[in-house]
Amino acid sequence: MVNDKIVNSFALVTGSSSGIGLEFARQLAQRGYPLILVSNEDKINDCARQLSEQYNVVTHALVRDLGKPEAPRELYDYCHEQEWTVEVLVNNAGVYHDRDILDDSEAFTSLILNLHMYTPAMLCYLFGQDMRERRRGYILNVCSVTSHIAAQRLGTYGSTKAFLASFTRALHIELKPFGVYVTNVSPGAVDTGLYSIPKWITQAGKCLGIIVSPQTLARRGLRALFHGRSKATIPCVFWKILCFIILLIPTCLLRLIRRLGWF
16 A cells, blocks of 8 residues: 555665665565666666566666766756656665775776765755755665775775765754755675675674675665664674774774785
8 A cells, every 4th residue: 555645756766776775675665655766787677667566666767877977967857857756865876896096997986986975965965955845855875884984995985985974964964854854874794795705604694793684774774764863773783893993993003904914
């Protein structure tokens, strides 16, 4: 049964052709939201069709390269032309790497900066204005536990996620008085097949709570969003302790660890 409040409103999820984004889309469909699914992969069309059939909701699939500077405005304008009211915005699109900053290509550096900072910020800016005017809306930004630390080989990734986390907190404070909820979800490792590690290690990590499933992450993220919280709690003592320890490590020790080839 579709909620009367959302029958004419859409949930827009970026990076929704697989992994975390697809799970956010699935759980939003379960809640009765019509979907606007955005990805740079053609398989987003199959995802949209499957979700529509499974949950009996309207779905629209858009193949867009959100790494381009003009992408946020083009996406926003297209939704307006189609008269799609975006009530829920999930900024999930992103890329992950584990590499020294200067070893990345110029193209990749531009891509990650746009995907993690410019595009989500501009989508928040554009759709957020409509939400503020309506005095109703929800924005969920997928950040990362690495936003709390500055570590070699994660320099660009962690720094861009730090910007998004800070931006999200500020926007939450600004928009909540207008009935618009903005939430940061900052997971550690998620079982999406992104990491090249043996299956038994993944299973052990999930048992210990070090690795969470996309289903758990999406469920907790959406619960926090619809309850108006500034941040979703992804409980794992391991990540909290690890972040605390890394913050205490002096830079000289990090340089030593690097020279020794430990990380």
